[in-house]
Amino acid sequence: MGAVENVKEVADLIRKFNDIDLNRRIVNLENEVLDLSRDKRRLEEKVEELERTLKLRKDLYFYEPFYWMKGDTTPYCPRCWEAQNAAVHVTFGHDNNGNQAYSAWQCPSCQQHYYPKELRQYLIASATQGR
Numbered sequence: 001m002g003a004v005e006n007v008k009e010v011a012d013l014i015r016k017f018n019d020i021d022l023n024r025r026i027v028n029l030e031n032e033v034l035d036l037s038r039d040k041r042r043l044e045e046k047v048e049e050l051e052r053t054l055k056l057r058k059d060l061y062f063y064e065p066f067y068w069m070k071g072d073t074t075p076y077c078p079r080c081w082e083a084q085n086a087a088v089h090v091t092f093g094h095d096n097n098g099n100q101a102y103s104a105w106q107c108p109s110c111q112q113h114y115y116p117k118e119l120r121q122y123l124i125a126s127a128t129q130g131r
Contacts (some may be wrong), residue, residue, distance in 0.1 A: 007029055064117075066114070077110060089106075089108075090106060
């Protein structure tokens with residue numbers, strides 16, 4: 001039998017004695033036990049979340065420009081992982097940049113675009129030539 005059930009059983013016994021002050025104290029005790037039970041559950045959920053994050057941190061590795069997990073062929077967004085510890089798969093598609101369309105990876109969460117290395121180098125070179 002748990003603490004909440006024990007307190008309720010004691011409360012039922014005390015009601016038989018019609019002691020209003022004692023009854024009020026038992027009700028307060030019940031509320032405190034319920035609050036503690038809720039706090040305990042919240043902390044257990046937080047521990048589970050931290051354990052999942054710790055496991056992910058151990059399993060993810062960085063290979064420019066993405067984070068990867070062994071056995072997973074789809075990379076994870078480095079921006080989401082580094083800023084929020086959120087493991088979000090990126091998707092591959094086409095990006096329309098001005099008048100040109102480029103193939104790129106995009107994060108569905110933060111909308112960040114990641115271009116292939118050769119294209120990144122080309123875009124940087126093109127941007128700096130106009131200076």
